[in-house]
Amino acid sequence: MSLTHAILVLLTDCAQSGYDLAKQFDGSVGFFWQASHQQIYRELGKLEAQQWVEVEAIAQAGRPDKKLYHLTELGKQHLISWMEQPCDLSRTREALLVKMFAGNLVPRDVILQELERHHDLHTKQLALYRDIEQRHFANPQALPIEAQFRYLTLRKGIGYEADWLAWCEEAIQLLS
Amino acid sequence: MSLTHAILVLLTDCAQSGYDLAKQFDGSVGFFWQASHQQIYRELGKLEAQQWVEVEAIAQAGRPDKKLYHLTELGKQHLISWMEQPCDLSRTREALLVKMFAGNLVPRDVILQELERHHDLHTKQLALYRDIEQRHFANPQALPIEAQFRYLTLRKGIGYEADWLAWCEEAIQLLS
C-alpha cells in the first residue's frame, strides 16, 4: 500500500507535522490520494519505527508539542526503490455506475436527476482545476522539471473531470 | 458502503451463488466495483441476516451444497431506496500520480518506462471494451432500456481508458 509512499513523497519537499500533512491530503495530493488525519498519525508512527522518518519536537506555549517529521536518508532510499518498481493500475469503485447497472429499477427521472447532479459537481471541480492551471502553469514547456511533474498530475485531474462530464452528457442524452 | 448494493444489483438479474457473484465481480461489474470472494461470502451472510436475500440450498453429489441467493422483496425495496438517494463522488487513489508528484527523485527514463507500461495496459483494456461494444452494443438507440444502462457503464469504461491513454501520451511527450 502506498499511503506510506504518499507521505514520504510529501516529506521530500520539506519536514512537516501530521497536521500539515493532513492539510495537504485535503488539497493537492488529496486530488488523487485521500487520507484522514487519524490514518496519517498512525502511519507516521510506523514510518518512525522503520526509521524512514525522524521526529523533531518543537515546544509550543500552551499546546502539545509540534512534531516535525523529517525524511531520513533511509526513507528516501526506500521511496526511490518503490518508485523504481512498476505499480498496479488503480481499481476504482464507482457507486454511480453500480446504480446505472440497475437503472431500470427506478423511474427514469431519478437517474436523470442524479446524472445532472454529478454533471454539476464535475463541472465545478473542472473549473477549479482549470483555474489552478491558468494561475500556476500558464506555460508548461518553460516550467522547471519538478513543476512539470506537478503540472502533469493536474492535467490528469482535468482529464478525469472532463471525461466524467462528457459521459454525464452522453448518458443524459441517451436516456432522455 | 455499497458492496451491499453491488451484490443486490447483481441479484436482481437472477439468483446466484457466492461463487457466481465472485465471477461477475471479476468481469462486468468488476470494471467499476471489485470484490474478492471472501468479501462476498461475508457480505452475503450479512444480507441474509437482514433478510434482504434468501438462501436456497442445492444439494450436490460429493461437493458442498450450492447456496443460491435470491433477492427478497425487502431487499429489492432497500436497493430501490438506496438508488433514490444521491451518492458521493468516488475518491480514487492513484499510485502512478503519487509517483509523478515526486518524479524528479528518479532518472527520467524510469518514469518514461512506467508511463509506456501504463500506456500499454490501458491500450489493451480499451481494445477489450471496444470489442465488447462492437459485439453487443452496435446500435445503442435500438437497445432495450436495461441494455442501454449496461451500455452506459461500458461507455464510462471506454472514456476512462481513453483518458488515461491520452494522458500517458501527453506526459511522455512533455517529459521527452
Place this chain on the structure above:
DNA sequence: ACCCACATGTAATGTGTTACATGATTTT
C-alpha cells in the same frame, strides 16, 4: 501425476472511518 474449475469457508492482518477527547488562540 498435475493443474484447473467448482464451491465454500476460517483466520490473521492491514486499512479506513467515526466518534470521542483535550485545550489554547483567533475570528465572527
Place this chain on the structure above:
DNA sequence: AAAATCATGTAACACATTACATGTGGGT
C-alpha cells in the same frame, strides 16, 4: 459568546486483503 483553527491523539468498529484450508471432478 460561539465557532473555527491549530495540534495532537485514543478507541472502537467496519471493511479489505492475503494466506490457509478442504475436497471433487475433468482435462492434459
